[in-house]
Amino acid sequence: MQTITLSQAAVAEFAPETTYLNTSSCGLLPRRAAEAVKALVDENAAGTRGGAGSFDAVDAARAAFARLAGVRPDRVATGGSVAVHVGLVAASLKPGTEVLAPEGEFSSVVSPFALRGDLRMRYVPLDGLADAVGPETGLVAFSAVQSADGRVADLGAIRSAAAAHGARTLLDASQSAGWFPLDAGAYDYTVTGGFKFLLCPRGASFLTMTEESQAALPPLHAGWVSAEDRWNSTYGPVERLASTARAFDEPPAFLAYHGAEHSLGLLAEIGADALYAHATGLADRFRGGLAELGHAPVPGTSAIVAVPGLGVRTAELANAGIMVSDRAGNLRASFHLYNSEADVDRVLDVLGG
Template identity: 40%
Template structure:
């Protein structure tokens, strides 16, 4: 689908520059929910009909990140997908994390008896050494929009045999991402993938899956009919890490992800970064490579709000985010409010 035609399927109110908090769904995703919600209200169908959307969502996400569907686990949040990964490291493990990392990729490590080292994002690759058991970082930082030096971090982790864990929540949906470069990649899908809250995906490489204990083992992650009684019979692939999923969230997720595949991440990336740089240039900032811009100007949050611009305050700055449904008029309205 051509980009100019696809964006007509979104109908945000002008001034929505807050996709880094949550994404606006396309009309077809909202419409896909209405029938199942009415069926639920009336008890007209079993849940298995709604659950068909989870297989579609798994397949679509896999294609978006260059992976196989069997390497994708489904969950409800990034931290929940990360929990079994962290729990599988031995006590005392050294884990290196950026010092401004969003806590969904920090608390899962801090809650254990690990030696968690936090360093500035630019120093992350240099901090990885032979004692590092795992490195966990965001491809795009939530607070600043900074895109990580992925090549350097991957090279350092591979050189020292460290488990390589990436949070791509603020990346997948606008930034081209190859999940297979990492051991584990997690995404909360309600932001740039514009799915409902309660949808999350995890890529778990076949090379490390057997090292990770599925501590949330449940019937949904089972092989065949696993509803009652022993023995333990979990799926052989990444589906063993699934949780019993929120049906309706995935009913809307499937058509949204399929639509993104149809549009292509390349045109979305070009559009998002172009608008972000239009905004940055207007403020006298150097061009960047991110769809997220943080403005530290005093009073910026109040001025944006007064102009009807919905944004977020993060780390003391106003965070604005540009996505496929953002227009030049949106960017210029925010710029006018600040200048």
């Protein structure tokens, strides 16, 4: 696959001082997002703002994520972590419900279900997930792209199997949203941490839900932020929660959302198709170079490349100024708009000795 040239203006939003191939752990902040966060820090330090931040920024980030996810903003709840979003879904299930998930799925996607103690967990290989859905399955919880090795799930087959058996679906898009197409409305729930490929400060995350699935969620962290009328709900019990997904908003980390608004705006300017072609093209170049060196990366078309058994070399690469990660014994490299062919060649040179 050929890589594409992104606009110089987009690339100029970043100033990495390393060969940064670790977006799967944490994305780099664009200049505009960093400046927005710094501005809010200065206002809070100087006492020139009436509150800790603006709900306008939260709602702008909500709307920007909704456009990226292909849903209306009223189907998006904002929060601070994937685990909290998943916990709401876990709390909605009846005792004895079967939850089906891939083997080796990221902890935040499965732990809220497994630790309840009264749900039936079943784990199967990722490539057999669709075939494993059965009449006893109440929920299928899985990531679009696996954190440990970058494998992409067969989304269409899993959705079809779940629909055929009346099972709900929960999709984690934390390793895919931004570079991989996301149709959030096709799932009962999606959860997305914003600090990876969405390039947001940590503390911004998004939960989407269909109108039907919203009715099943308990208001476990209800407060004035999630009220229909926020500013007239600050004392005493909330009389009426928002009628939309905002009923499940968490109190916002304003610094994160002041940055998220601008990070998501940049991604909208670039477009998912352009980023997909750029990131997967670089990943494909990396896989080819690894094969020439005698390594066998996990196959597939993904912005994330994993090489089994090579995770032990992450410290060596870090000493050379190359940031990757060691996940489940894999050397994991991930590519984004701030990466180039020179980055790929640099890591291959070091790995080749």
